[in-house]
Amino acid sequence: MSEIKIITADEFEAAIASGVVVVDFYADWCGPCKMMAPIFEEAQDAFEGKAVFVKVNVDANRELSTENKIMSIPTLLFYKDGVLAERVSGVLDKPTLEGKLNALI
Secondary structure (H helix, E strand, C coil): CCCCEECCHHHHHHHHCCCEEEEEEECCCCHHHHHHHHHHHHHHHHCCCCEEEEEEECCCCHHHHHHCCCCCCCEEEEEECCEEEEEEECCCCHHHHHHHHHHHC
16 A cells, blocks of 8 residues: 655646546544545555545645635545546545546546
């Protein structure tokens, strides 16, 4: 299981520019975010080479969170070639997350 990269606002545009990318907006203190983390990591392993998984800490990147209209966490943003394809707030189970990814690939 490889560790998911935590990106900053400076890296955001480059990170979502191509392919299928899932961005997890989270906070270290957030209970639901902690519940989502292992599911997100398992999906990263299952979709290795097909999708990129990154995380954004909302406390460290408030402006980026505001720009992306993050109102609750965790919020997952699904991008395909730099275009926002879907947004989901709250904890997703593994089958639901994988289904959303399969629809984009």
